[in-house]
Amino acid sequence: MATIKDVAKHAQVSTSTVSHVLNKTRYVSEEITEKVKAAVELLNYTPSALARSLKLKNTRTFGMLVTTSINPFFAEVVKGVERRCYEQGYNLLLCNTEGNFERLRFNIDMLLQKRVDGLLLMSDELVNQNIDIFERHDPVPTVVMDNGDTGFPTDKIQDNAYKGGLIATQYLIDNGHTKIGCIRGPIDKPTAKKRYAGFEQAMHEANLNINSDWVEISNFECEDAAIAFKKLYQKGELPTAIFVCNDMMAMGVINAANSLGLSIPDDLSIIGYDDIKIARYMTPSLTTIHQSKFNLGQQAFDTLLDKIQTKRESDLEIQLEPTLVERSSVKNLLL
Amino acid sequence: MATIKDVAKHAQVSTSTVSHVLNKTRYVSEEITEKVKAAVELLNYTPSALARSLKLKNTRTFGMLVTTSINPFFAEVVKGVERRCYEQGYNLLLCNTEGNFERLRFNIDMLLQKRVDGLLLMSDELVNQNIDIFERHDPVPTVVMDNGDTGFPTDKIQDNAYKGGLIATQYLIDNGHTKIGCIRGPIDKPTAKKRYAGFEQAMHEANLNINSDWVEISNFECEDAAIAFKKLYQKGELPTAIFVCNDMMAMGVINAANSLGLSIPDDLSIIGYDDIKIARYMTPSLTTIHQSKFNLGQQAFDTLLDKIQTKRESDLEIQLEPTLVERSSVKNLLL
């Protein structure tokens, strides 16, 4: 593989001149520029970003940690990040933690050895774990995309989960529902907690009781939500509406309800959360809380880039506001 | 940031000794090993993979190009690759082409500058385009995960799309359907072509006519498939079953059919292709052709790794066999 030296030799100039014409870092005469370019062409020269990075101390690469990129929610956020990377000439090293803390540690180690310029963390495993990894290394610019407490200072960008839960529940109430259930996320995940807190608050404000038979805990996945719903179903009387705390679970619930002979929204109304791309194409189309995942991704990237470029010391905290998307999975009981 | 020199100085040994204890590349006495490890601990030393790679001429990083990682099919394949990367201590640089050839070129350029050890290509933009990019650079071990002709020699790993189309259609026929339509993928995509060819063959073998009113071309996405179905619907008589050439399109079709007042599978049977994770949770659960995306990803990784480790010159071509997954979206007319 040709190096800058080979190019220099062929063009009969010094390596520094080659470097300067390649990077346009200072004036080089027309004649020499041409010679260099010809040599580059001839030798199929491709500069080594490795050597360059070693010298420059930056890699134009970000590392991103995600619980599982297979989940449409994460996938859409990653896409937003990746898009911005492309636009800004960065690359993305993507790692899944698959819910495994050891894997998180290992991946962060590798990313730091590869000297990524920054880190994007969207992995729950992080939260409330001892982050000695970050103490062990020099601090890398980081932005966390999660609602949890991280235990170390960092930029944070997140959806206003509390408000989202509130809006979702209020919408059900506004449609005349009073018997309202909830299939929520894990007890220990801050995002799940906040969405549920919004639910509680809305119920409280409307002077409605929360029937504990109608509250199930699940894990944000299709499969388990279907199971959770069946459990709820077997307890006897059904609520008329359920706030299912993310769209993937809503999909599982709709499927389970259907196979139990329930028609949505006629027998049971469902509202989801996230507005993943496929929500619109569920049957029935899912009414849900929209959070802009693409934006979340882009903003996270921009925040990170800003931190690096401006060497900002302070930590930013950005909240995105969720909005309601009305589709066909909630029945209006007042009509 | 501490370097190997700092560690050496603190441990009062040479850098070469430090390197050897870190990499276990030769015997170092117990005593000195301890001293080195203590210094590493003390200084929070993290070796620079950059410098290491520059010297060693390998990065333990693969680049992967994907049309769009948001598509569940791609996402699942990527996940398989990523899993394997983790297991083998590799990292993945993920790039989306978003259907843009310029972006493909640019990304490949970046990946090669970053000196990835290998390339995984699962991007349609590639096919039949002039791949001067690969001529311009030294050859990088590459595996293509697509049915298309690449125009340059490479390992290839793909699903037997023709057979999949055949199986899907035969299943509809075996269930008593004779009026069968197809919503297929783009004319110019080899995968789409092969799936459709399987459809044609099955129809032919069963002496069934293909009604051109019942064949629509779409683009493997929800949105457009919904539109395509509506077009088909407006033409008059409906088929009793449709082979929809991937699951995402099937989701769009089911949704569209529903909003037109059609019940699936009672009024219309649908079979999909891919068996993406959410297929089971569609309403009704989607009968489809399973191709092992996770396997596809893992095999692609393994093939690439093998190519590198064994310096294999010849090109491998692996076909994965699709299988039928029976669920609830196809009605048996014979009962």
Place this chain on the structure above:
DNA sequence: GGTGAATATTTAAGCGCTTATAATATATAA
């Protein structure tokens, strides 16, 4: 023609590693 300023190019050090080779200390045999 000689001078200094401005312009254009080269030299060489260094980024943080690995590793072939050299050097040194220690053990063994003659």
Place this chain on the structure above:
DNA sequence: TTATATATTATAAGCGCTTAAATATTCACC
């Protein structure tokens, strides 16, 4: 005791780049 083999560690070159400093060249002006 000396020569030789063995075990352990150090020296130094080089991977492919960037860039400060040094050098060479051009040119205006007296």
